Amino acid sequence: MPKKGNRKRLKFKAGDVCSESVTVADYADADPAVVKSGRVKKAVVNAVEKEVKLLCGLEASQGAVEEVLSSALSVQGEALDSSDELEPEEDGENETKVARKKKNKRRKENSESSDGEDYPVDIWLVLSSYIRPEDVCRFALICRNAWTVTCTAAFWTRLYRRHYKIDTDLPFRLQPDSVEKMRCLRACVIRSLFHLYEPFSLRVSKLPALPESTPTTLLNSKCLLFWVKKVSGTRPEPLWEFNFKFLKQGHTKNGSAKPLCMPRQYEDVHKNPDSDCYMLQVTTLNFIFIPVVMGMTLALFTINVSTDMRHHRVRLVFQDSPLQRGKKRGDQVGTQVVLDPVQSVRLMDWWHPQYPSSPCT
Incomplete structure (x- = not known):
């Protein structure tokens, strides 16, 4: 025009x-x-x-x-x-103004008519008794009152009792007496569901012990805790289990972090010291002395074939500071941890049944 x-x-x-x-x-x-x-x-x-x-x-x-x-x-x-x-330009401008007025009027009518009914929290609490564990997130996104219900201790306690089976072998921290405590209730119920709820347990069984993205996932992760444990196996000699607890990259160590506008009376329910953490578990045939790496950042993680061609060899390189973007990785710079021979390597999230959680949870 x-x-x-x-x-x-x-x-x-x-x-x-x-x-x-x-x-x-x-x-x-x-x-x-x-x-x-x-x-x-x-x-x-x-x-x-x-x-x-x-x-x-x-x-x-x-x-x-x-x-x-x-x-x-x-x-x-x-x-x-x-x-x-009938001039095209002026007619177009007039049509645009009229369309805007109609659109604003329609929005106003929709906003007035979309208010709906504000049901009390008690009704949403009753409806939550029929929600499946995998639908908790969808239920919480319905409205603010539904989300508030998912923050309560009553919601998680009922979810636990609904799927609890007396014949299931649960760890002591996931037994009914321990779950009755308010602190870290949500985390305990989620962990117990991976033992009690069949769809969740099947999901864990299909997960690989070590995903292919593990080296990239653990890069620049901070080692929060490290310990060695002697375990018994099929061999006459004991196996040694090396556990590295990593904090995910880009997160801060704050186990008491709460969602936005979380009611104060439910803060203890949502506490989880193991949130945003990974557990790298390496099982070796022999005991290997390694230096202290707590507080250091993982800069390199590789898995190769051992010298005997029957096992694996794990190599970890830790540095004092995270690797900056755009800079090349120095493989030889930092503290090296070499584990050889290795029988198994496993990476677990905080909700995994085999995850060695903190004593408070």
């Missing part, structure tokens, strides 16, 4: 107008681009007046000429007014 400044106006001269050039179409179908304001130029008026005198022979009758001109100009003005209304 051409801009207003680029429109060309036709120039009329009295001598250029003749009986063949002045037609009804000049008035009825006048182009609004020619006469935007609706006013007729003086040159056009003089030309039309002269032509009318010649056609009608009314050169001596000035009054008749004025009457004819007035009627002709009134027709042209009406045509220009109607054409201005």
Whole structure:
């Protein structure tokens, strides 16, 4: 659509107008681009007046000429007014304004009609008794009251009792007597569901012991805790289990972190010291002395074939500070931990059944 400044106006001269050039179409179908304001130029008026005198022979009758001109100009003005209304640009602007008004009115009506009913928390608490564990997140996203229900201790206690089975072998920290405590209740119930709820237990069984993304996942993770444990196996000699507790990269160690606007009376329910943590568990055939790496950042993690070609070899490189973006990794710089021969390597999240959680949970 051409801009207003680029429109060309036709120039009329009295001598250029003749009986063949002045037609009804000049008035009825006048182009609004020619006469935007609706006013007729003086040159056009003089030309039309002269032509009318010649056609009608009314050169001596000035009054008749004025009457004819007035009627002709009134027709042209009406045509220009109607054409201005149909002008593409102005019509588009008017349609846009009307559409905006209608849209704003529709939004206002929708906002007024979308308020709905505000049901009390007690009703949502009753409905939560029929929610499956995998649908807790969807239920919490319905409204604020539904989310508030998922923050309560009653919700997690009922969820635990609904799926608890007396014949299931649960760790002591997940027994009914321990779950009755308010502190870390949510974390304990979630862990117990991976023992009691079949869909969750099947999900864990399908997880690989060491995902392919483990080296990338643990990169720049901070080692919070490290310990060695002697375990018994099929071999006559005991196995040694090396446990590294890592904090996920980009997170801070704050086990008492709570969601936004969490009610204070439910803060203990959502506490989880193991939140945003991984556990790297490496089982070796022999005891291996390694240096202290707590508080250091993992810069390299590799798994290769052992020298005996029957086991694995794990190599960990720790540094004092995280690896900055854009800089190359120095494989030989930092504290190295080499575990060889290795029988198994496992990476577990905080909710995994085999995750050695903190004593308070």
